[in-house]
Amino acid sequence: MxxxxxxxxxxxxxxxxxxxxxxxxxxxxxxxxxxxxxxxxxxxxxxxxxxxxxxxxxxxxxxxxxxxxxxxxxxxxxxxxxxxxxxxxxxxxxxxxxxxxxVIEPGAQAALSASHKSLFRSAPERTKQVDGGAEKHASPTTSHHAPPPKPAHALVLATSATTQSHAYTRALTALGLRATEKACPLLVPLVEEGWISHAVTAEVLRIYLLEALCEAPDASILLLGCTHYPLLRPLIENTLHELHHPMYVIDSAEAxxxxxxxxxxxxxxxxxxxxxxxxxxxxxxxxxxxxxxxxxxxxxxxxxxxxx
CATH class of the missing domain: 3.40.50.1860 (Rossmann fold)
Known part of the structure; x- marks a missing residue:
């Protein structure tokens, strides 16, 4: 050797x-x-x-x-x-x-960075439509009685073993974020079968995301908590678009x-x-x-x- x-x-x-x-x-x-x-x-x-x-x-x-x-x-x-x-x-x-x-802490840190953008977009003072469709940003001081926005909510897709460890939840909550972990055990074998854009994979992913979004309807960040999942990123983003639920997608491999x-x-x-x-x-x-x-x-x- x-x-x-x-x-x-x-x-x-x-x-x-x-x-x-x-x-x-x-x-x-x-x-x-x-x-x-x-x-x-x-x-x-x-x-x-x-x-x-x-x-x-x-x-x-x-x-x-x-x-x-x-x-x-x-x-x-x-x-x-x-x-x-x-x-x-x-x-x-x-x-x-x-x-x-x-790979867990960098992914959580990347979610925290994305959360600042998510919080701005979801805050009560976000962009409003006025004057026949022209956009005008409301001032953060418009209302003195509006409650502070909740911490951003991150949805983590991962394997069963990773979700059972709750490592991402610990890392995200330590940074002040809310977290929901969703086990997606069928995705790894589908990726290893080479079914990256297969209709079966698309349907399985859609089911997982629908189930996860029922638990976390206000999630604005999606963290890919398995190193197989970056290969599914285009399919994930397309599925989120079809579900009318755009999210910031964090690739923990890149992070x-x-x-x-x-x-x-x-x-x-x-x-x-x-x-x-x-x-x-x-x-x-x-x-x-x-x-x-x-x-x-x-x-x-x-x-x-x-x-x-």
């Missing part, structure tokens, strides 16, 4: 891991926002799904994956897995001496990449990104599915045995 070259201050080595393929959407955004870095991606496909495992087992799997990436030279680590972030972030940070990023980018120093490097891929099961399947998640072919993937 070839070792990754030692990092330089201008060219960090970023390890990224997930239980499978979804974390490649995080890597896709990292490649766009931090193009000068080296990347090592590990998909622990032999031990997925993490969501059906106990807290202790997930932590053990995640820490072993994190140690592998650190041993390969990673000087930053991104947990590109919602379940591992929810259940093992503290364990991983305790086990490593390098900066560790999860995580922005959080990593913000903490790395600017680089003058003109070298293209370099990526090395590992999987703990079926190389052929990882290349086939991974190419769809990453947006370009995966020509070489190394098979890795991390044990049980």
């Amino acid at each position: 070839s070792s990754t070259p030692s990092p330089t201050p201008e060219r960090p080595t970023i390890g990224v891991f997930d239980s499978g393929f979804g974390g490649l959407t995080v890597l896709r955004e990292l490649l766009r926002l931090v193009p000068h870095a080296r990347y090592i991606y590990l998909g622990d496909t032999a031990r997925l799904p993490y969501g059906s495992k106990s807290h202790e087992t997930v932590a053990r799997y995640a820490v072993s994956s994190a140690h592998f990436l650190a041993d390969q030279g990673a000087d930053h680590l991104v947990i590109a897995c919602n379940t591992a972030t929810a259940l093992a972030l503290d364990d991983i940070r305790a086990a490593l001496l390098i900066p560790v990023f999860g 995580t990449a922005r959080a990593v980018s913000a903490l790395l120093p600017p680089s003058a490097s003109t070298e293209p990104p370099a990526s090395t891929f590992y999987a703990t099961d079926s190389i052929e399947k990882f290349q086939r599915l991974g190419s769809a998640f990453l947006g370009h072919p995966l020509n070489e993937v190394h098979l890795l045995d991390l044990g049980g």
Whole structure:
């Protein structure tokens, strides 16, 4: 097994891991926002799904994956897995001496940023129609008796394991936002089947959104709490349009990449990104599915045995 070259201050080595393929959407955004870095991606496909495992087992799997990436030279680590972030972030940070990023907190922070726009749009002093249709903004001081607006409401679509952890609810409420989590267990297998724009997927998504909006009719922010879901973003936005319920859509994969980018120093490097891929099961399947998640072919993937 070839070792990754030692990092330089201008060219960090970023390890990224997930239980499978979804974390490649995080890597896709990292490649766009931090193009000068080296990347090592590990998909622990032999031990997925993490969501059906106990807290202790997930932590053990995640820490072993994190140690592998650190041993390969990673000087930053991104947990590109919602379940591992929810259940093992503290364990991983305790086990490593390098900066560790999860996907939940950046998504919650992005929702907070979007909430300021949502609150303005939904406040009592929002745009009014006057003078035959011309728009005029009412002054915030128009009414001295109007109650303050409620905190923005974020709807989180995620897997059953992530919603059961309530990690997004904790992160969002800590920032002063209201949160409703909706488990969407059928979406991951549909995405992995390649049915990104299939009529069946569209109908399943429509049902999930209708159910969620019955619970959270005033939700103005939609947070994609699974790294598979960015592939469904066009379908999600189209469905929201059809339901006449526009929302700010937050992609936690993109939010995580922005959080990593913000903490790395600017680089003058003109070298293209370099990526090395590992999987703990079926190389052929990882290349086939991974190419769809990453947006370009995966020509070489190394098979890795991390044990049980």
